[in-house]
Amino acid sequence: MQKYSFLSLIKNAFSGHKGWEVAWKDPTPKKEYDVVIIGGGGHGLATAYYLAKEHKITNIAVIEKGWIGGGNVGRNTTIIRSNYMHDENGLFYEKGMDLWRSMSQDLNFNIMFSPRGIINLAHSDAQMNAYARRGNSMRLNGIDAVLLDREEVKKKVPVLDFSDNVRFPIFGALMQPSAGTARHDAVAWGYARQADSMGVDIIQHCEVTGFDINNGKIQGIKTSRGDIKTKKVGLCVAGSTSILAEMLNMTLPIETHLLQACVSEPIKPILDHVVTFGAGHFYCSQSDKGEMVMGGDLDGYNSYAQRGNLPTLQHVLTEGIAMFPFLSKLNMLRTWGGIMDMSMDGSPIIDKTHIAGLYLNCGWCYGGFKATPASGFTFAHTIAQDRVHELNAGFRLDRFSTGHLIDEKGLGTKTWIS
Amino acid sequence: MLYIKCPHCGLRSQNEFAYGGDASVKRPELNKEISDQEWDEFVYLRKSPRGKHLELWHHVSGCRQWIKVLRDTSTHEIFNTYKSEEKVG
Numbered sequence A: 001m002q003k004y005s006f007l008s009l010i011k012n013a014f015s016g017h018k019g020w021e022v023a024w025k026d027p028t029p030k031k032e033y034d035v036v037i038i039g040g041g042g043h044g045l046a047t048a049y050y051l052a053k054e055h056k057i058t059n060i061a062v063i064e065k066g067w068i069g070g071g072n073v074g075r076n077t078t079i080i081r082s083n084y085m086h087d088e089n090g091l092f093y094e095k096g097m098d099l100w101r102s103m104s105q106d107l108n109f110n111i112m113f114s115p116r117g118i119i120n121l122a123h124s125d126a127q128m129n130a131y132a133r134r135g136n137s138m139r140l141n142g143i144d145a146v147l148l149d150r151e152e153v154k155k156k157v158p159v160l161d162f163s164d165n166v167r168f169p170i171f172g173a174l175m176q177p178s179a180g181t182a183r184h185d186a187v188a189w190g191y192a193r194q195a196d197s198m199g200v201d202i203i204q205h206c207e208v209t210g211f212d213i214n215n216g217k218i219q220g221i222k223t224s225r226g227d228i229k230t231k232k233v234g235l236c237v238a239g240s241t242s243i244l245a246e247m248l249n250m251t252l253p254i255e256t257h258l259l260q261a262c263v264s265e266p267i268k269p270i271l272d273h274v275v276t277f278g279a280g281h282f283y284c285s286q287s288d289k290g291e292m293v294m295g296g297d298l299d300g301y302n303s304y305a306q307r308g309n310l311p312t313l314q315h316v317l318t319e320g321i322a323m324f325p326f327l328s329k330l331n332m333l334r335t336w337g338g339i340m341d342m343s344m345d346g347s348p349i350i351d352k353t354h355i356a357g358l359y360l361n362c363g364w365c366y367g368g369f370k371a372t373p374a375s376g377f378t379f380a381h382t383i384a385q386d387r388v389h390e391l392n393a394g395f396r397l398d399r400f401s402t403g404h405l406i407d408e409k410g411l412g413t414k415t416w417i418s
Numbered sequence B: 001m002l003y004i005k006c007p008h009c010g011l012r013s014q015n016e017f018a019y020g021g022d023a024s025v026k027r028p029e030l031n032k033e034i035s036d037q038e039w040d041e042f043v044y045l046r047k048s049p050r051g052k053h054l055e056l057w058h059h060v061s062g063c064r065q066w067i068k069v070l071r072d073t074s075t076h077e078i079f080n081t082y083k084s085e086e087k088v089g
Ligand SMILES: Cc1cc2nc3c(=O)[nH]c(=O)nc-3n(C[C@H](O)[C@H](O)[C@H](O)COP(=O)(O)OP(=O)(O)OC[C@H]3O[C@@H](n4cnc5c(N)ncnc54)[C@H](O)[C@@H]3O)c2cc1C
Pocket: A038, A039, A040, A041, A042, A043, A044, A063, A064, A065, A066, A067, A069, A070, A071, A072, A073, A074, A075, A076, A077, A078, A079, A080, A206, A207, A208, A209, A236, A237, A238, A239, A240, A244, A259, A260, A261, A295, A336, A337, A338, A339, A364, A365, A366, A367, A368, A369, A370, A371
C-alpha cells in the first residue's frame, strides 16, 4: 500500500497526481470466506480492520448493499465523547477515546480528530447536581470532566444567550475537554483502505438477502451477487438490523427511527466547542468549513426513510435559537436524515447469538459514530475468540430479560422520546 | 408533514398528535401466571418492520383519544386509521 505523507503529496503533485493508487479494490465475491461482515459502515469496516490487525484473520468479506460511507457513518454530526455515568458505557467509550487519539497515525489517514471539548449546559440547580454526580462517576473511571459555573461558560461560549429574560437560564455546564469531532467519511475510508491492504475484500453494491443456517449453525449467506459460504457472520447494519433479524426469525429489543441533522451556510469561526442544550434536545458545533452543524430529536415515529420531516426540524431549531439567538440570521444550507437502531435502554448490543457463528452488533441509537473504533475492536475480539471482550461484556443481548439494563437516562422503552 | 385522519375529528396535521408505538403489542392478561419470556416480549421486543406498521397515536391537541394508524415505515404513506377499540384487518 502506498503511504500517504507530505513527501508523497509533493511527489504526486509534480507528476500531475496521476500516480495515486486506488484506496481499495473492487473485488468479485469469492465462494467462501472465514468471516463475513454485513454492512460497510464505520462499525463493519472497523471490525474487519481489527480482525485483520489484532487477530490475523484476513480472509474476510465486508458486504455492503450501497457504497462505503453511504449509511450513518457518513450522515452523523461527528460528535465523539465518553461522558457516560455507567461503568459499561464509560469504560467502553473511553477505550474509544484512546483509539480516536491515535487513529490518524494508525490508519495513515487524516481523520481530522478535533478534541475541542463538549459542553452540556445546565439550566437549574437540580441539573447542576445531576451533572456533578455524572462528572464524578466519569472521573472515577478516569474520564476527564469539569463542572463549569455560569461565568466560566460565558467565557468559553460568549454567543450563548445570557440575558435575564430567557425561559431556560444557563446555570453552568458539565464539560468533557477531551471530547470533540472527527471527519466521518475519512473514518470509513481510512478503515476501508487499511483493511483492503491487509487482504479484506470490500464488496459494494451487494445486498444480503438471506442466511443459510443448518443445525443452529451459520453455513453462509445469500446475496444479490450469489451465495457465499462462511462459518462466521458479523451483523453491522445499524438501522437495518430489524430487517435482517426478521430473515433470522429473531425479534430484537430495538426499533428503527429517523434522525435528522442540518448545516447552516458557512460563517467565520464563532463556536470553539460542541455545545448541547440542557432543557431539550439540541446540539451544535462549527465545522472546519464554518458551517454550524446542528441536530436534536428523532422525528418520533418508526421509520426506514432516510428522509426527514419539517415539524421536527422546526422544533429542534427553535431550541437552537433559544440558545444561540444569532442562528436565526443564518440560511440553512442542507438537511438530511439517517435511520437509527434505537435500543430499549439506549445502550448498544455487541454479543453472540443463539445461532452458532452469528454475532450481533447493533442498538447504537444516535451515538454510534463515537463508538466506531471501540465497537470494531471489541466486536473483532468477540468474533475471533467466540467470546465477548471484557469491554463489551455488559452489552449483552439477554440483559433485557434478565433485568441488567444499562439505562443512562432512565427514560424507559419509548425509544422515540429518548 | 404527516396528515392523520382522526376517526373522531377528521384530517389533522401531525403537530396535533403524539406517537404511541407499535399497536400490535399485547399486554399479558391480568391474573395469569406470566413467564419472564412473556414479559420480555411485551416490554422490550419489537418487530420494527420496514413496510406496513399498525401503530398508536394520541390526538393530544384534539379530542385526546388514542387511535390506530396503518402507516408505511419506508414511504410514510398512511393507508387507514381506526378507533382504538376497532378491529383491524
Ligand atoms: C443525523 C445523524 C446524526 C448523528 N450524530 C452522531 C454524533 O454526533 N455522534 C455519534 O457518535 N453518532 C451519531 N450518529 C449515529 C451514528 O452515525 C451511528 O450510530 C453509526 O454510524 C452506526 O454505525 P455504522 O457506521 O456502522 O452504520 P452505517 O454507516 O449505517 O452502516 C450500516 C451499513 O449496513 C448496510 N446494510 C444494511 N442492510 C444491508 C444488507 N441487507 N446487506 C448489505 N448491507 C446492508 C447499509 O447500507 C449501511 O452502509 C448520528 C446519526 C445520524 C443519522
